[in-house]
Amino acid sequence: MTAIRIDGVARAFGAVAAVRGVTLDIRDGEFFTLLGPSGCGKTTLLRMVAGFCDLDSGTIHFGERRIDTVPPHKRNAGMVFQNYAIFPNLTVNGNVAYGLKARGIVPDQIDDRAAKALKLVHLDGYGARWPHQLSGGQLQRVALARCLVIEPEVILLDEPLSNLDAKLRVEMRGEIRQLQKRLGITALYVTHDQEEAMAISDRIAVMNAGSVEQIGQPVDIYQRPATPFVARFMGTTNLLSGSVIRHEGDRAVVRAGGHDFLVGAPGIAEAEPGKAIGFSLRPEALTITAPGAKPPPGWASLEARVVRIEFLGALTRIELALDSGLVLHAAAVDMPRALAEGPVALSYDPARVTAFPGPCD
Amino acid sequence: MRLIPARSGFPLAVAAVALAFLGLFLVYPLYNVFQASFFDPSGKALTLANYVKILGTPFYRAGLINSLTVGSLATLMTIAIGVPMAFCVARLPVPAKPALLALAALPLVLPSFVGAYAWVLLLGRAGLVTQGLREIGLDGISIYGKQGLVLVYTLQTFPYVLLPTLAAFKAVDVSIEEAGQNLGATRWRVFRTVILPVVLPSVLSGGLLVFMETLENFGVPFVLAEDMPILSIQAYKLFVGEMGANPASAGVLGVLLICCTTAALLLQRYYLSKRRFATGARSVPPELVVAPWLRRLGACFAWGVVLLALVPFAAVVAISFLKFRGPVMHLEPSIGNFVLLWQRGERPLVNTLMLATGAAAGATLLGVPIGYVLTRYRSRLADLLDVVAMAPFAVAGTVLGIGLVISFNSGFLILTGGWLILVLAYMIRKLPFNVRASAAILHQIDPSLEEASINLGVSPARTFFQLTVPLMAGGVIGGTILTWVTITSELSATVVLYSGQWSTMTVEMFRALEGTGAGTAAATATVLILATILPLALIYRVLKRHEVALL
Numbered sequence: 016m017t018a019i020r021i022d023g024v025a026r027a028f029g030a031v032a033a034v035r036g037v038t039l040d041i042r043d044g045e046f047f048t049l050l051g052p053s054g055c056g057k058t059t060l061l062r063m064v065a066g067f068c069d070l071d072s073g074t075i076h077f078g079e080r081r082i083d084t085v086p087p088h089k090r091n092a093g094m095v096f097q098n099y100a101i102f103p104n105l106t107v108n109g110n111v112a113y114g115l116k117a118r119g120i121v122p123d124q125i126d127d128r129a130a131k132a133l134k135l136v137h138l139d140g141y142g143a144r145w146p147h148q149l150s151g152g153q154l155q156r157v158a159l160a161r162c163l164v165i166e167p168e169v170i171l172l173d174e175p176l177s178n179l180d181a182k183l184r185v186e187m188r189g190e191i192r193q194l195q196k197r198l199g200i201t202a203l204y205v206t207h208d209q210e211e212a213m214a215i216s217d218r219i220a221v222m223n224a225g226s227v228e229q230i231g232q233p234v235d236i237y238q239r240p241a242t243p244f245v246a247r248f249m250g251t252t253n254l255l256s257g258s259v260i261r262h263e264g265d266r267a268v269v270r271a272g273g274h275d276f277l278v279g280a281p282g283i284a285e286a287e288p289g290k291a292i293g294f295s296l297r298p299e300a301l302t303i304t305a306p307g308a309k310p311p312p313g314w315a316s317l318e319a320r321v322v323r324i325e326f327l328g329a330l331t332r333i334e335l336a337l338d339s340g341l342v343l344h345a346a347a348v349d350m351p352r353a354l355a356e357g358p359v360a361l362s363y364d365p366a367r368v369t370a371f372p373g374p375c376d
Numbered sequence: 377m378r379l380i381p382a383r384s385g386f387p388l389a390v391a392a393v394a395l396a397f398l399g400l401f402l403v404y405p406l407y408n409v410f411q412a413s414f415f416d417p418s419g420k421a422l423t424l425a426n427y428v429k430i431l432g433t434p435f436y437r438a439g440l441i442n443s444l445t446v447g448s449l450a451t452l453m454t455i456a457i458g459v460p461m462a463f464c465v466a467r468l469p470v471p472a473k474p475a476l477l478a479l480a481a482l483p484l485v486l487p488s489f490v491g492a493y494a495w496v497l498l499l500g501r502a503g504l505v506t507q508g509l510r511e512i513g514l515d516g517i518s519i520y521g522k523q524g525l526v527l528v529y530t531l532q533t534f535p536y537v538l539l540p541t542l543a544a545f546k547a548v549d550v551s552i553e554e555a556g557q558n559l560g561a562t563r564w565r566v567f568r569t570v571i572l573p574v575v576l577p578s579v580l581s582g583g584l585l586v587f588m589e590t591l592e593n594f595g596v597p598f599v600l601a602e603d604m605p606i607l608s609i610q611a612y613k614l615f616v617g618e619m620g621a622n623p624a625s626a627g628v629l630g631v632l633l634i635c636c637t638t639a640a641l642l643l644q645r646y647y648l649s650k651r652r653f654a655t656g657a658r659s660v661p662p663e664l665v666v667a668p669w670l671r672r673l674g675a676c677f678a679w680g681v682v683l684l685a686l687v688p689f690a691a692v693v694a695i696s697f698l699k700f701r702g703p704v705m706h707l708e709p710s711i712g713n714f715v716l717l718w719q720r721g722e723r724p725l726v727n728t729l730m731l732a733t734g735a736a737a738g739a740t741l742l743g744v745p746i747g748y749v750l751t752r753y754r755s756r757l758a759d760l761l762d763v764v765a766m767a768p769f770a771v772a773g774t775v776l777g778i779g780l781v782i783s784f785n786s787g788f789l790i791l792t793g794g795w796l797i798l799v800l801a802y803m804i805r806k807l808p809f810n811v812r813a814s815a816a817i818l819h820q821i822d823p824s825l826e827e828a829s830i831n832l833g834v835s836p837a838r839t840f841f842q843l844t845v846p847l848m849a850g851g852v853i854g855g856t857i858l859t860w861v862t863i864t865s866e867l868s869a870t871v872v873l874y875s876g877q878w879s880t881m882t883v884e885m886f887r888a889l890e891g892t893g894a895g896t897a898a899a900t901a902t903v904l905i906l907a908t909i910l911p912l913a914l915i916y917r918v919l920k921r922h923e924v925a926l927l
Binding site: 113162 | 822824825827828829830831832833834835836838839843846847
């Protein structure tokens with residue numbers, strides 16, 4: 016049971032900085048996810064922890080043990096690869112037993128432990144099969160068993176679900192999460208899929224261009240993004256820039272795109288009038304009512320026109336235009352029956368607006 | 377990029393061993409050749425006198441010009457034949473394509489001077505065809521001289537152009553053609569403006585191989601050039617004549633040969649560096665529907681070239697079973713030639729088999745780890761290793777042989793006169809092929825497999841032997857046997873390095889050609905052809921999978 020401490024880690028490839036001074040404290044038994052678009056440095060960081068990529072500076076510790084100077088085969092950090100990396104020349108059993116043999120475990124113990132590991136991933140009885148006889152999901156389970164059987168201090172997962180189809184992906188992520196909690200093992204997980212990250216993680220570090228933008232629990236990251244990048248990356252949002260005009264109590268009126276928005280984000284009271292700020296308004300925070308309807312007390316309201324309706328089943332996305340031509344996106348669960356293109360009233364709770372210092376581009 | 381691969385003893389150890397080996401048996405001998413050519417006989421003062429002397433002699437100037445002319449003509453001819461043939465095979469319904477392709481690669485591995493000799497048996501002064509033609513009044517067709525050299529080289533090396541070009545034609549997705557036509561271009565215009573430029577780098581890579589091969593070849597001009605001066609032959613003759621003294625003149629010719637090949641190599645690299653196209657067809661482009669006459673023409677052309685290249689070899693096998701009295705052939709079946717060959721001793725055959733086996737094993741043992749380090753651990757040191765390990769490609773066998781003799785004739789390590797020097801020369805010469813073949817195989821193995829093994833606690837060195845080598849095995853065995861086959865017919869270095877009891881089959885044939893033993897030469901040729909064909913037939917399945925990778 017091990018915490019992972021990544022301290023001031025950096026790496027450049029030629030002139031490109033892949034990871035710039037990242038510091039992370041991953042707690043013992045935590046499911047921690049590195050989330051970001053491709054090229055953000057998340058996989059590089061994971062490979063540094065595994066030992067497949069060198070550090071230009073910084074340190075990595077497993078508990079008290081410094082491991083960035085330890086060769087990769089002595090780190091005892093089990094890794095699950097994006098393409099499974101199942102040895103094609105070995106049976107399922109051979110794959111699972113591979114790490115045990117390397118550790119000089121006696122043969123009858125190897126069989127025993129391999130069988131237990133396969134049971135853990137619901138593949139009991141598959142030991143004698145060859146990799147080419149298995150489906151993608153089964154290969155992924157073999158990879159998990161192979162990684163868990165060596166009783167690693169931590170497990171590292173590099174986009175393990177990206178090669179599975181959508182339905183299996185959802186199923187497998189639940190299983191991985193369950194298994195990790197049951198074994199109480201620290202997990203470091205890499206993905207570019209924000210929904211997957213939120214579903215599976217205790218905490219998430221959102222990365223962009225080699226740096227960490229925000230660390231936090233999924234709910235916080237979604238609802239209180241620290242930067243415009245995080246707001247934009249975690250689902251769709253309305254990202255606007257404007258300047259503070261005046262204050263109304265602890266809220267501020269911000270003029271953006273020719274309209275006044277009421278922003279109730281924490282700390283907004285300190286923003287001087289005239290200061291340029293950016294803010295994010297999630298589509299689901301916008302409520303659509305008939306034109307002229309009264310908003311709930313304390314809410315702000317705007318007049319708008321519905322210009323496009325996109326019915327997605329459980330969710331409906333609605334595109335709205337304000338007088339000035341500014342476009343906002345709203346989302347509603349269950350398609351409102353009466354919704355049609357035309358004038359409507361928009362209202363929102365100013366407390367659900369997130370503000371950022373400086374305009375967002 | 378880092379100077380040395382980080383945190384990894386294994387690649388460092390491989391690089392160190394490989395560089396030490398290549399330093400001693402490749403760089404040091406070549407340095408000695410350079411030194412011999414640039415220093416005066418005392419070995420102290422730098423001088424260009426040797427170059428002035430050689431290049432001032434019309435005979436040697438002619439040798440240089442002839443070599444370059446023949447090489448360039450042969451390169452142009454192979455491209456002129458190889459590219460249309462590749463297109464025919466890729467896009468037209470040519471009958472029995474698998475068989476055609478299997479046979480088309482054969483001329484590359486069949487001993488080239490055996491091919492040259494076969495043409496002499498057919499079209500030489502006393503050749504079967506020449507005599508036949510003479511009877512119907514046709515005279516004056518000659519296989520000797522420039523036209524003969526170009527003909528034999530073309531038929532022998534066209535697969536160097538054909539195979540990569542064919543792969544390139546197949547890698548152009550059909551949607552590219554459709555896109556071109558959709559934008560309003562005719563088929564021919566699309567071919568000229570898109571497809572041809574995309575396959576051109578492959579054509580040129582093949583052309584370079586042809587040029588290198590013709591420049592360094594020793595056996596073919598020995599059989600066909602007669603009095604015409606050719607660089608590789610002149611270097612050999614000068615060296616044999618200079619034995620014991622300072623091999624300055626042979627050194628000059630050697631350096632000139634290396635300069636020509638290196639210049640060609642750099643020219644090609646420079647050209648290709650600006651033209652890299654990512655292709656990768658999702659499916660092989662379909663065969664074209666064309667008029668029947670065009671289809672038949674394509675089929676005749678493709679099969680015609682392959683048969684023309686192989687018929688002489690079949691002929692020489694047939695001729696070896698005819699009765700010879702001195703140089704005169706009689707149309708009477710006989711195994712006399714083989715009996716005569718056997719009576720001269722079985723040592724050359726045993727030597728050939730043993731030396732080829734040792735050298736092929738050595739080249740594999742050295743080449744596979746080098747290929748592994750080059751593909752998996754990029755670093756400055758790996759780049760240096762890449763350059764050094766590929767260098768033998770640009771060094772003529774004769775020149776390497778001369779360097780080895782100068783270097784290990786005396787001093788701290790004496791190797792001349794033994795078998796080891798032959799094995800070393802073969803290993804060095806075949807190393808680039810082995811390294812490239814290994815790298816090609818490794819590119820098909822996902823590196824994350826090795827990472828998974830290391831991650832599970834197996835050290836990089838053990839991972840290489842325990843996981844990577846078994847995964848590579850099929851391709852490596854194929855490559856080793858191909859190496860073996862080409863070593864059995866090596867002549868240009870052997871002829872410089874062999875001594876008395878370590879004579880090989882190729883040397884026997886060389887001697888038989890020098891003397892009058894035409895029958896024995898034919899019998900030797902047959903043995904060499906069998907030594908090529910039999911192992912290839914055995915591993916045909918393995919080779920097929922790596923068809924182009926092993927080129």
